[in-house]
Amino acid sequence: MPLLAALALAIHSWFAFVGEPMADDFDFLHHTFFTGRDRWFDGGGSRFYWRPVARQLYYRLLGDTMLAHPAWVSALEVGFAALAGLCIHRALRRSWPGAWAAAAASFPLLIEAGRPLVSSPTNFQDLGAILWSAVALHEAAHARRWSALAALLAGLLCKEMVVVTAVALPLVAGAKTTTAGAPPTRRRLRWLVAVGILVVAWAVVYRIVLLRAGLLLARDAGQDQGALAAPWLNRFVWACGESLGDAMSLPALTPALRGGALAALATVAVATIGLLAADRAARARVMARGPWVVGGLAWFVLATATLADVYPDWRPYRSPFGAIGLGVACVALLGAAWPPLLAALVAVRLVTFAASPPPPERVAADVASAYSLDFAKLVRLQRLVGETRRALAVALPPPAHGARVAAHYYPRGALYAFAGDRALQTWYRDTTLHWVPIRTAVLEPNGATTVALELQPAAARQVVPVSPQALWHLEDADHHIEAKRWAEALASLKAADSLERDPDARMFASMLAGKRALALVGIGRVAEAETQAARSLALWPGNDDARYARVGAALRLGRLADAEADLEALARAHPSDAGLRRMLDDTRRARRAQEAGRP
Template sequence: MWRDPWALASALAVVPLVLHSLGAPLGEPFADDFDYLRHELLEGGGSFFDGGGSTLWWRPLARQVYFGLLSPLIVARPGLVYAFHLLLLAIASVLLYRAFRRRWPGSWSAACGTFFLLAESTRMLPAWPSHMCDLGALLSAALALHEAACRRLATAMIALLGSLLCKEVGVLAALAVPLFPAWEARDRRERLTWLVATAALVGGWGIAYLAVQRHAHLILPHQAITDPEVLAVPLSLRVVWALANSVRAVFSMAAVRERWETGIEAGMAVVLGAAIWRIVTDRASRSRLRGALPWISWGLAWFVLGTAPLAEVFPAWAPYRSAFGSIGLAAALVSLLAPAGSWLLAAMVGLRLVAFSLSPGPPRLVTAAPMESGAAFDFPKLARLEKFVRETRTLLQRHYPSLPKGALVGHHHLPLMTGYAFSGDKALQVWYRDTTIRWVSFEEFSARPDLPLLTLVEYQAHREPQLALVDAGAMRALLRAMEYSKQSEWDAALAELQRADSLQQDPDAAVLLATIAAKRAILLSTIGDSLGAEHEALRGYALWPDNPDSRYVIAKRRFAQGRLAEAQALLDTVVALGPGDKGAATLLGRVREARARLGR
């Protein structure tokens, strides 16, 4: 490889993926990973013929084998797992390059081999252990194409089996390999041998898959879709949805349009238009195109057949799923552009790199809500969840290197869509290698404050660190204070708030401390201590600006002082965050009436 600069360039094409992922805790296991990790580490693994810890799909190579071998490393050294995945991506790129190099010049082959790498969504494949399904299927398919180009039937079939055992999309590779234009059968018998071998392989895999599905009671995603509105969407529209979003993903465009996309689209239109013009006006280009037609047909068939099944997951778009089908689109585009001029090929690669660089990087902080891009799951969402899980794990293990049997750990004020990242109790159980410990939601703890909670993990959006540990006793005292407040027992409520303050050891628990201050402000305001109420409300507001109680008390004070604009600004936020807050809505109405009356 070192003697071939284009092969080296194909391997190094993973570098942009790394550079555009910096800042994310890459490789950190979350969500589905914990299903497989718990299955391997705490349940002793199991049969090759089940879901490997999941009720979806039979993917034994990417689950049972992969997690069986790497589970300890995935938990202890996720960065090494990320590096391993990068290595596999580089190998896949080089294999594709070498497969196409059997017939094409080096530059054409490199453009094709690296095509799937130069898309922002490909960053997801090395970043998440569960994506070994997609990565393994793609790598095995690349190996199968390479072996087919070298006319090695046995190893090509082994590679195809590997792709099938990683993910069902391997069926596409099985259809495409015998028809790969990079090799020509010596005679009809050889072609038939490849077709029969492939058909036998896919048939055997299909029979085994159905048997495992029935034996292990596995379900397919479409069986879980019950929404009548989704089911009513015609298949043709869902296929168009899958194809359109896949093309956008290949060019690093989100499902929701961004301003910069117009320039990329215009650039690609110019490139394609120039290629067509050159082919129409230049005889040599037309001649080269005729030789490329089998490649274009093969590539488009790969792309369409590899993308159409994504209609099954409508409307939950996930751009990383476009990587496999993009191999075919690469072959088609390179076959169309390169005969018209290598500069057109270079222009396409340049445009894709620009689009890649303009796509969002990993979020620096765990936001209260994920950034909306039109996708159910994309790289920024993945990085956000990995960061939240990493910070939770390190915080707990720093303060609690071990947990007692049956330990209960609470969580409070979680950001949206992060509960899924822990896969129920499995994250805790994997971290501490104990199936008896579990999470307790704040709702459960509020209903049963006598639970022997060890601590609570609390999220705070506007501070760093974004997670803090809350003393369970302090939270119980806060809950008791709120109960006393409902019963108008002001002195008892204030005493419990004082107790909550004294029990909380970690001064970084801003949300809890702000809540205590805000509740005290409400009580002081109720008993007529306006100055004390304002002082506590301002303290709570400084700790947690989104605290509705602090904002309400400050707004009430500003209203009394005639500072109506300030009062309205505070209340607008309270009502926006909590539309059901009748007290804030009533006060806001009074403030608006006063401003209208005074003409302010």
């Protein structure tokens, strides 16, 4: 079952650019390739935390593969997830029926929040915590102290929340039934001492590294004064709510599906409470499994407590670690009460996992999401980075010493996916490459090779090279249009058109036609403006310039209904634009008055 769960997770997570390094990955890769391979006692390229196994070691072993074959790394991470599930299953199988162990082992895998764990290299910090915790629990269940301690140390060096595993190990080791040897209490004490020594040693070294390397923790990065002032209990309750929702794959569902899933889960909960209230035998069975229920809930609570400091920046990939304990508690409770209740919970979770949206197929003009980084946003950013890398491989083959790259119409807030210049420098293994604005690329050439890339939300090729000079003239025309210098705008657009002839540059052609339509409306050449606007929207339906040009043309011709229709489309695209809303209201009133025959 855990192997099938990992396979299902892989199938539901796979897309063309799966495993593509982005954002923090480039910090770690840049540290690996340029800072030196002997620096283990720092953040590995980050200002936060000391996690040398998940950062320095992981990226030194796999850095070249991440860049050359990113999907191979994702496939390896799927294998790690399967191994973690298998270890949890084998540890539980010593005390539980096979079906129960399988259900609990698949709990952290068959969730929407698990998809980022196998899709992005940087999330090995969380996946590694799960993997090494599972190995440590497996070894403890088999009373193998030294291998369990080694796995625990590896987990702690992946992510700090593995201290929860440290708490669990003596209890798991003490629960093992043996025919000879030390009694359970003495065995637990030995494990407690060994684990305590290891955790204290790790904590001391961790603190020293933090101080000497100047590293920060999550709470040190808080800028929102309201968030900093929020009571810890409020932040903990928030983290619990987010973790519970993630454990049932609820946040990614449509409102209708989420409502149905909540109703189904509530039905299971009510049925369980009713059964326990009415059936003494069921209560006795649950009491017999009480330590598992309490232990699983304690794991979930402790793991979630470590996430209170990230308030209010929730990222779903943090949830699967706590879901290990929640799965144990739910399976022990429902399986003991009445197995069909457990089957019902498994069915609901399978449905919610399967119903979560597939990976987005395109990079959108806006990469905003409900969370700072959920699976959908992760995929869009990986696609953007992958398409950019692919376009540069053709437009700017290595070596490219001193080259500069300009990005046009990339989504606002998406450039952090390139970690500043580090993506370029990592791809080319050259620290002289930089991102520059279009204006700098054209007006300050400095003899450097310059490539401009443009995002095309609606085209088959989403990132294409475009002439920097053509883009500069396009932006220059925009300034002329704002100043109502229509003739100068048309001249700049003509120059831009002459400099870019790639038929695949559909976004550029759409922008060119849209701005030309605005300028033509400005000088009263309405018919030509409508032709250009139609061409612009055919190339890219989201072109605001073309719609504004159509509004201007329709108003000049007295076609108020047409103007209202385009203003409604613009208002849907920009719901917070108060000026646009007023313009729509004025046009609507004028159209109604026109239809009523009033002036």
